Amino acid sequence: MIKALRIRTTLFSLIGLMMMVFLSGCMGKSSSGAGDDYAAPADYGTVSATVADFKDIELPIDMTWNSDQSMAIKTESFNGGILSYSGRVELYSLKNFIISSMDNNKWKLVGEVQSKGFLLAFTKPNKTCMIEITEGFGGKYGSTTATLYITVDKAAAGQLNPFGEPVN
Structure with a gap:
């Protein structure tokens, strides 16, 4: 019964996040504040930052965290959020960087949509990450935005072996 409730809760969370992704393309961007304890990354490398x-x-x-357009969700069994970053980075260069970086971190690219920008979908055994890349005002001379929609099912992670396979 508890396992079914966890599965149902996780399923509803994922469906809700997916709906927000699809609806965000139809609506204007809204400002949602992130919690005070959810800070921008402090440990910068020479090329990239987590x-x-x-x-x-x-x-x-070169990408900067937009706290007023981001929000985080943290519970006992779920972690995720909508995180917005922007910077003076060329659209296709950012797309290629993200695909390469995600591959290096063992994410699997499961889908890609191109319109005015890009929507990239990645998965791991207990994680999903969809990244929307768009150019702002000024085209390639303006700011590029990356909005990340991240879900981590912490409850499912405890039921996986080191290879990401379910433990019976």
Whole structure:
């Protein structure tokens, strides 16, 4: 019964996040404040920086966290959020950087959509990450935005072996 409740809760969380992703393309961007304890990454490398608390997601160091357009969700069994970053980075260069970086961190690219920008979908055994890349005002001379939609099912992670396979 408890396992079914966890599965149902996780399923509803993922469906809700997916709906937010699809609806965000139809609506204007809204400002949502992140919690005070959710800070921008402090440990910058020479080329890239990790995204908030997610050590396996990297963006170029030129990208800056937009706290007023981000929000985080942390519970006992679920971690995730919508995180917004922007910077003076070329659209295709950012796309290629993200695909390479995610591959290096063992994420699997499961989908890609191109319109005015890009929507990239990645998965891991207990994680999903969708990244929307768009150019702002000024085209390639303006700012590029990367909005990350991240879900981590911590309850499912405890039921996986080191290879990401379910433990019976």
